[in-house]
Amino acid sequence: MPQVPSPVAQLFDDRTPSVRLLLKRDDLIHPDIPGNKWRKLAGNLTSASEQGSDTLLTFGGAYSNHIAATAAAGSLFGFRTVGVIRGEEHLPLNPVLARATVQHGMRLTYLDRTRYRAKRDPGLVAELAAEFGPFYLLPEGGSNELAVRGCAELAAELVAQVPEVDVVVCPVGTGGTLAGLAAGLDPVRRAIGVSVLKGGGFLAEEVTTLQRTGFGHGTSNWRVVEEFHFGGYARRTPVLDAFIDDFAERHGLVLDWVYVAKMMYGLFAMVADGRIPAGSTVVAVITGRCEDVVKP
Template identity: 65%
Template sequence: MQVPSPLTELRDERLGDVRLWLKRDDLISPDIPGNKWRKLKYNLVTAREQAHHTLLTFGGAYSNHIRATAAAGARFGFDTIGVIRGEEHRPLNDSLAQAVRNGMRLSYLDRSAYRRKTSSAVLEALAAEFGDFYLLPEGGTNSLALKGCRELPAEITVDFDVLCCACGTGGTLAGLAAGLRPGQRALGFAALKGGDFLVADVRRLQTEAFGAATDNWSIDVDSHFGGYARHTPELDAFIADFRRRHDISLDRVYVAKMLHGVFAHVRSGHFPAGTTIVAVVTG
């Protein structure tokens, strides 16, 4: 595991007098990258302290969280169970196949049952089938996950004004903002359409994890490019151009949308000249 993750300055004439650093959390581990490791870290510690031997979690068929949980289980000696939304399809896609290679047992819930996955009836049925397990929420976001994400700002060795990240559940943003020093702010970029609900979710997550919500963060809900996992020719062109300029391939579900949004805010003057930004490359 490469922690702290590398911090590199991005040289790009489009930034003008704004400085942009990349916090390369995608390089923490090829199998458990970025916020996936930070969210899992203290959950794994707690599972061990509670003498659990099995991790059970939920996700879609292409879930990075499912794949990362399987890899973490293989690395740290836990059995893993992935409860997948929808019907089983063969052959397995690359993501699920990798999870299976790391020892994960897959189970499937139809979409109706999956919507009730946290109900006592569904959890009791899973316990009857699989026995005792440590439950990780879908996406890995809980109070322990926020504790792991809160550690990231302290790893940054340059003075900065704004810390940017992509937002799915809001857990990463909630944790990062809690770790900032006075005067620093966090800016999240929602990867899904209609992300206004994330504001309430981030406040709730911070309150549950730390006792109170902070006021040092905000969310851009307009950089989603049509919705979760959607993309447009404009986003595809940005990704290709970024690869040519900087030899970095961006994940188009989360990171590309976030960085496109950062450059858009620079162009609009949202970030004044002299601002130093750190953008978290989560994977």
């Protein structure tokens, strides 16, 4: 079963001498439902059960950790799962989708990018219900009212563990984690979201909307930075790969390249250029699956 609170560990790195840096190891909550994925799903699983639903349907890209986590949660808690994937089917399946289907029994269906953009359209939802039967709908990335409230609980947990925290940094894909995290922090602490999307300017509006939906009001103690996407969602470059390899060599941890590595690269850059002030206590939330280096 998922285990919370997740541990906090200090990170000693000579590239961040001006701050005290800690990692909130949410990736250790559960091997298949790590980090913000569990915090977003927990309340929704309860709601689905209370509504008598036996099927979860959600949306995501081919490398979506949310898709994989929903499949694992369904398997663990007795729900059937359906993943609606953006783009065309590619075989063999990549490791994320293979894990969702083979290991956890998720059914997949695909929408071209034009139809996928209409994923909130009631007509499309009705078509999916006609094909797969009644379901509990989880939005792309799992970010809804219940999800942001779950991420607000992360903030309370973190502050209890690190009362002196000044800045909390997390990756951003849909905005749910940042929305809940910032809402759960008091106004003197700041949350910074590192966008993993190219053209993520819309995320600020998404975060504000999610806060108002989840809590009735927005907060001003957060921001999104957009320059560390490395080409866009699920894209990587030699610079990012070199950073991941160097981090693994220094700290024995292979960072998730879709979300976490981009966040950590951005965090180091913001410490270096002063956007994160010297003397700050900084906590980076490790939201995605990371792996310990296995040495011979």
